[in-house]
Amino acid sequence: MAIPFRAEARTTATQGQLRQMRQQGNIPGVVYGTKLSKSISISVNEKELAHLLRSHPHALLELDIPGEGKQPVMLTQVQREPLTRELLHIDFHQVNMNESIKTPVRLEMVGDSAGVREGGILQAMLHELEVHCLPDRIPEVIEVNVSSLGIGENLLVSDLQLPSGVTTKVDADQVIVTILAPQKDLTAEEAEDAAVETKEAEQRAHEAEMHAVKFE
Numbered sequence: 001m002a003i004p005f006r007a008e009a010r011t012t013a014t015q016g017q018l019r020q021m022r023q024q025g026n027i028p029g030v031v032y033g034t035k036l037s038k039s040i041s042i043s044v045n046e047k048e049l050a051h052l053l054r055s056h057p058h059a060l061l062e063l064d065i066p067g068e069g070k071q072p073v074m075l076t077q078v079q080r081e082p083l084t085r086e087l088l089h090i091d092f093h094q095v096n097m098n099e100s101i102k103t104p105v106r107l108e109m110v111g112d113s114a115g116v117r118e119g120g121i122l123q124a125m126l127h128e129l130e131v132h133c134l135p136d137r138i139p140e141v142i143e144v145n146v147s148s149l150g151i152g153e154n155l156l157v158s159d160l161q162l163p164s165g166v167t168t169k170v171d172a173d174q175v176i177v178t179i180l181a182p183q184k185d186l187t188a189e190e191a192e193d194a195a196v197e198t199k200e201a202e203q204r205a206h207e208a209e210m211h212a213v214k215f216e
Contacts, residue, residue, distance in 0.1 A: 001136070002062040002072055005052065007031075007042040009067055022046070027087045031063065031073060033094025040068055046087060053078065058103045060135045063092060072097055072135060095135045102169075104128040105139055107176065111147030115179035120151040126176045129157070129168055137165040144176055154178035 010028065012021060018028050027049055031040040042065060052059075052075070063073045077091040095101060106128055116122050129142055142162065144155060158172035 002060045003052075003056060004064065005044070005048070005061045006064045007044045009065055010041050010043045013041075022086075022088070027090060029090035029092060031065070031071065031092045031094060033071070033073070035094055035096070036071075040065060042092075044090065049087060049090065056140070058105065058138070059140070060095065060138055061092070074101070074103070074135070097135050100132055100134055102130055102132045103138060105131050106141045107144050108141040109146050109177060110143045111145045113146040113149045113179055115149050115151040115153065116146075118151055119182045120179040121182065122146065122149075122177060123180055124177050126157075126174060129160070129176075130170055131162070131166050131168050133166040137163070139163050139166060146177055146179075149177070149179045151179050151181050 007029070008026075010021070012018060012028070021028055021043055025046045026043040027046050029042050029044060031042055052061075057075060059074070061073050061075070063071045065071065072095050073092040074095055075090060076093045078087070079089040080086060081088055107124070107126060109122070109124060113120070113122055131138070131142075142160060144160065146155065149155065155176045155178075156172065157168065157170050157174045157176060160168075160176070162168065
């Protein structure tokens with residue numbers, strides 16, 4: 001289900017006007033889309049945008065723009081000031097509800113791992129999963145049940161149960177989460193092997209992880 005989100009149409013364009021807009025608590029942005037006659041310049045409330053970025057950065061939105069109506073969109077780009085991380089500008093893209101897209105979805109670890117109860121350390125290698133689906137099928141989160149994991153065991157992408165209509169092209173052998181043995185129980189050789197395995201898994205996760213919505 002699309003999340004309602006409100007924007008105001010804007011005509012301001014100069015750097016001075018945009019700076020003043022930010023000082024007043026509004027962030028400038030643009031809405032693009034093939035079904036729009038032209039791109040739409042907008043502004044959104046900074047606090048509402050910050051909340052959206054914290055909670056549902058990749059969600060399908062129902063963007064209500066006075067004078068333009070409600071548009072199904074997704075947030076595709078966020079510009080921040082490099083040092084202060086202050087929000088500067090955002091881009092939305094109008095989506096076709098009948099066309100598949102690919103987008104990251106947050107992975108949420110659930111359950112009480114047997115390995116952790118025994119003193120093991122749970123280490124997540126992947127925090128998001130890129131999925132392919134229709135816009136209204138985007139899950140809010142994908143649960144990763146770690147209850148059955150013992151020390152030295154892990155869960156792979158192939159172990160996930162994705163919602164109906166949702167697929168992924170991420171390598172099925174990609175490690176999502178692993179339970180490391182307590183360091184005090186490892187020999188020097190085992191610790192070295194564990195470090196190598198962790199580094200390799202993190203590298204695969206880095207290569208697989210995607211941070212932007214893509215329209216197919």
